[in-house]
Amino acid sequence: MNSSQKLKESQIPEKEKDKNKTQKSKEDAKETLKKIVEQARQAILENRLNATEEVHKAMIEYKEILGGENSVLLLPGLFIQAEAYIAESKLKKAEEFLQAAYWNLYQYNKPKEKGSEDGNKMGQDISEKENAEYNGQLHKIFSKLYFAQKDYKKALAELTIGIYTDSCSSDPENPQTSLNYYYMGQIFQQKKQISEAEQFYAKTSQCWYKYLKRFYQYGTPSSENLPEEVIFKEALQVLKQIEEYFRKHIDDNNIKLYIIPITQNLQAQAFVYKRLNNEAQYRHYMGLAYQEFLMQYGENHKKTKKVTEIQEIIKQRERDY
Structure with a gap:
């Protein structure tokens, strides 16, 4: 000094x-x-x-x-x-x-x-x-x-x-905020307002899917601005419970009603696993989403192809960096 x-x-x-x-x-x-x-x-x-x-x-x-x-x-x-x-x-x-x-x-x-x-x-x-x-x-x-x-x-x-x-x-579409939508869905489910419950469950999955797809495809937001790891772990539990709910309610008569919510949920889980450095589970859940689209629309449908395209874009970004 x-x-x-x-x-x-x-x-x-x-x-x-x-x-x-x-x-x-x-x-x-x-x-x-x-x-x-x-x-x-x-x-x-x-x-x-x-x-x-x-x-x-x-x-x-x-x-x-x-x-x-x-x-x-x-x-x-x-x-x-x-x-x-x-x-x-x-x-x-x-x-x-x-x-x-x-x-x-x-x-x-x-x-x-x-x-x-x-x-x-x-x-x-x-x-x-x-x-x-x-x-x-x-x-x-x-x-x-x-x-x-x-x-x-x-x-x-x-x-x-x-x-x-x-x-x-904060943004209502922020994934951390969207965890509240899951709890809102639980309340509506207990009140026997099933349509409202399912909308909130689907919204939760959609928020995580869109947010993390954007991150892995385009690098936005920056990794420094992502939620903390413990939030990702909580999200994984929530997303699995939502998947379980939708699986219980799917049948041959309503599969098309649930196809988007469940495939967004599966891809959201995949992205969360990727963020938690579990590549095997990331590939597994992307594969499950691909199979859902394949069974409903066939391999040449744009939704089926999109799952593969996203994975290829992510691979390319990782090679570039």
Whole structure:
């Protein structure tokens, strides 16, 4: 460090230095908690026991650094523990964590609405984008809770708000957003509104198919802007459940009604497998889509040929790079 740098540093008031140090510690704790939450999400997808144990420990360790038990920065931990309890059918515990998350978010936004000085200070903890994402996530997890409680009216209302909140900050066709359409389909299926359920299932598959086909054919969006790996793993589970639903409902009388939804689903699964570096499953599912078109339309139909063409384009792009 040269003399001018030392001079500049010496001129920073001690109070300001302490403030900067505290903010750095808070940011580090925030990022660490988020990483542990992502690991827990992976564990939940794999049905591991005590999936959120490390999250609970981290929240205890970092609670004071993050601003106390009412801090908005604890929301990722509260959300994932609520989801884990829903998965375990411990709905009362899940509700407790969701109520805590609701309270922390409400307290965070309340001063901002009044325009108080405290609100401006608190506004440094999360961005407006994070604030909107947390609000949407809260509604979506409440929807899962009500779905588990078989209160489908409330589940539908909460998920509708969650999807709307997401759509304000991201493309409704975004595949990550489209996972919500699957859960919407589940609600309609339980309400015996089968046509609506099938439309949402088909839309989920279509979003993943189109998004990843565009990525592998044209390289857009860039790989840095793709969802995280854990989202792809969740998508794979969802797409398989949608495939299973359509398989159960296909017969000789309605095959043409389901051919596009199921082939888009199969190709979406193929692309997800490719993103997860499973080339064997990628080829297998592209082959299944090809066979579906072959049986319905023959080898010379444009839809049948298109499956092969996509694979050839992807191969060529990989050779070029």
